[in-house]
Amino acid sequence: MTKEQDSFELYGSDDDIFTQLDQDAIFTLDPTHGSDRTSNPMDRIPKAFRTVFNFKTFNEIQAIAFDRLFTKDQSIVISAPTGTGKSALLELAMVRCFMTSSLSVRMVYMAPTKALCAQKAEAWNLKFKPLGYLCNVTTPEVWAGLTRCWKEHADLAQSVKLFMVLRQSRGADLEVCVSRIQNMNPLVRFVAVSAIIPNMDDVCQWLNATPLTFSEDYRSIKVQSIVCGVEKKHYFSMASFDKYLDSKLFQIIQQHSDGKPVIVFCPTRASVESACATLESKLAKRRVSDFQVNHPQLKKCLSHGIGFHHAGLDANDRRLVETLFRNQTIRIVATTPTLATGFNLPAFLVIIKSTVSYQEGFLEEACDVDVLQMIGRAGRPGLEAAGRAVILTTDDKQKHYKDLVTCNSVVESSLHHCLSDHFLSEIRNECICDEGTFIKWFKSSFLYLRLKKNPTHYLLLNNRLGSTSLEASLHQLFTKETKRFTKYGLVKKEPRLTISDLGIVMDTYGIKLDTMIHILNALPMQSMSAVLNLVSQGEEFKMAHAIRIGQKKLLTTMANHIDLKFPNGGKLNVTADKIAVTIQCLVGKVNIFEHGKNATTTGLLAEGFAILKIARRINRCKRD
Structure with missing residues (x-):
């Protein structure tokens, strides 16, 4: 821990990357089990650190876990339902680390998405900055990049004392980060928190940690989760899938909301506004009031008791939507999943409209922890004893989400x-x-x-x-x-x-082997066209940035644009063609929005920035 004014570092930019058991038996605690109960232990925390916790009394889960987190340095994996105060468990481990360590010791918190990392960095900066302490907040992908050459920075590896993990992370990078720190610093303490998973023993054995599992009975608000899988015959692309789900929203709200507040989580801003437009047409006869807002579609929706909330609105419009929803002037709000962590307005019914979301500029299946965060918005503490969540997904993903909400989702490796x-x-x-x-x-x-x-x-x-x-x-x-x-x-x-x-x-x-082989086998290049062709062939693009059905018409138009410097005959058959066209449009004279701004052009622009980052890495590797 380093005493500095800027106490919490959020690792997340590409420039950061390119500059590093004993197995115990699992036991499940339920509310009828009282052997681990203690009186509330807040008074055992030094006064200087009590301000970290924005409450005066620990809940049951926090009180039971207190001794293991605050009085011991043993690694631990805690599995508990969403919405049961797991963040405070991490903060207990942090406070112990602050109290027992020298100023040179570091802590690392790892979460699966940048949105979650940003939220934690902001919250912990407010709590711990007055105390002057440092924690590295990062995603597995970024930390894996930062630690590629840790042997050259052994002192940094040895300075990490506490490694905190929010489970349900995607991909192999989390596994690599954990194994790497275990090999370089065997004394590090792991504190991992997750939703309930059936193979906790595997995770504990891997981390050489003790398990602590809490049953669903500890959730203060019982949430009924319904997973609906849509058959392929109802759509032919993700755009038509989104429209099909829009057509079902009103029926779902009528059936499951009981006339109470509803939040609809949508994968993109365009999807948010599309959902509201569809609902507004169903509620056209209902009039609430006229409100002074800057966004014209929002103004129309609000007058019919519907609002939407995303980063594209100005701050005043967002605050107004929050206020109107909080006092129930409007009953339905649609928002994006990236705001699930910061949009602290619970509702009785949560609808997850599609389980795909934009990650680094392209659509992919949502992270499990994001889905659980969204479900966690169902139910209103102090007002309801229960809540409901409806998850709308494709039929091939229905079993996965049923297993997730019933705590039967086994954690598997992705390293292979x-x-x-x-x-x-x-x-x-x-x-x-x-x-x-x-x-x-x-x-x-x-x-x-x-x-x-x-x-x-x-x-x-x-x-x-x-x-x-x-x-x-x-x-x-x-x-x-x-x-x-x-x-x-x-x-x-x-x-x-x-x-x-x-x-x-x-x-x-961070170049893939097949891409490196292609670079090594390439002839010396003098022309920009040859460099573009080499970069576009990168293995890094083939899975994540393949041509999608909804993009082909736009990409074909761009591939035949008169201002495209290297048109390649207007071909658009493979991923490399898409990459070459997209790069030229972003760095050249072709305007992606030339034929209008819509979900496809906006999505391609966002994906294009991710493509440019990868292209920059490949080009730098070729140059060096």
């Missing part, structure tokens, strides 16, 4: 999808230097635990290896990865594995 991406980083950190250290590193991963218990889930990895024995599979995996990296001069093999200068460049910019 990108082992090669992280193999080189661990060689650079000297965590892997031969087959023995590779096997040790692999066995420290969450993937290894789940591979033993649920091998059929990891068919991709099994198919690559083709061996029936897990130990033999690890030998094959090490041999294959080593051959691939040594073949292209990215790793030196004798007498032990070390990273080459080329490998350092690849790792620094």
Whole structure:
């Protein structure tokens, strides 16, 4: 912890990246179990730190967990329902760290989305800045990038004493970050909080932590969750899917709201306004009042008792919507999921209109923790004993969300999808230097635990290896990865594995192996057209930025634009064509909004900025 005026650091920009058990039996506490109950322990906290907690009395969960968090340094995984005060549990661990550590010690808080990180950074800055302490608030993706070369900053790794994790993080980066800090600093304390999951024992074994699980009975407001899967026959694209869901909103509200306040979470600003326009047409005969607002569609909706709330509104309009909803002048509000953490206005009914959302400029399935945050808005403390949530998703995702809301969603690893991406980083950190250290590193991963218990889930990895024995599979995996990296001069093999200068460049910019091979095999380039073609072929684009049905017409128009410097015959057949066209439009003379501003053009512009960030990395790697 460093005593500084700017006490909480939010890691999140790309420039930050390119500058690093004993297994205990699980037990579940329910409200009838009183052996762990204590009197409220707030008076045991030094007065200087009591201001951290914006209440005078800990709730039942917080009181039960108090001793484990505040009087001990053992790692712990706490599983509890949404809306039960888990943030205060993290703050108890932080206060202990502040009280027992030297000023050079650091803490890290990791959450799956930038929105959650920004919220925590702001809240904790207000609470802890007067005390002068520092915490690094980050997403797994950013921290994985920052710690690629931790061997070169060993002192920083050793200074981390408390590592806090909000579970339900997406992808393999969380696994990599945890395994990396475990290998470099075995004394670090992990405090992980999550919704209820059935395989808590695996998470605890991985973190060498003790479990503490609270049942749904601890939720002060009981929430009935309904998951509706829409069959493919009702839509042909995500745009038509969104319109189809709009057509069902009024019926859902009539059926499930009981005449009480409703929040509708929508994936984009355009989707928010589309939902309100559809509802407004159903309520056209209802008149509330006229309000002075700047947004013309909002003014029309408010007059019929409907509001919307997103970052595109000015601050005065947003405050008015909040006030009108709070005093029930309007009964329905639509908003985006990025505001689920900051839009502190609970309702009786929450509708999640589609489980996709924009992440880094493109649509993808929502993070589980975001969905749980939205569900957590259902029910009004002090006014209701219950709430309802309706989740609208595609039929292929219906089972996943049913498992999530019924606490049957088993946590699996994602590391098998990108082992090669992280193999080189661990060689650079000297965590892997031969087959023995590779096997040790692999066995420290969450993937290894789940591979033993649920091998059929990891068919991709099994198919690559083709061996029936897990130990033999690890030998094959090490041999294959080593051959691939040594073949292209990215790793030196004798007498032990070390990273080459080329490998350092690849790792620094987070380049995928297939992209690096393409760069190494390319001829010396003099023309801008050749560089654009090379960058557009990057493996990094193929999954996340493929051509979508709703974009093809717009992209084809742009590909044939007279001002496009390298038109490539107007072709638009593969992802690389889309990338080349999008880059040229953003850095050239083609205006994406030339034929109008709508959800497709706005979405492509946002995605284009994410594409430019990746393109910059590939170009820098080629240059260096």
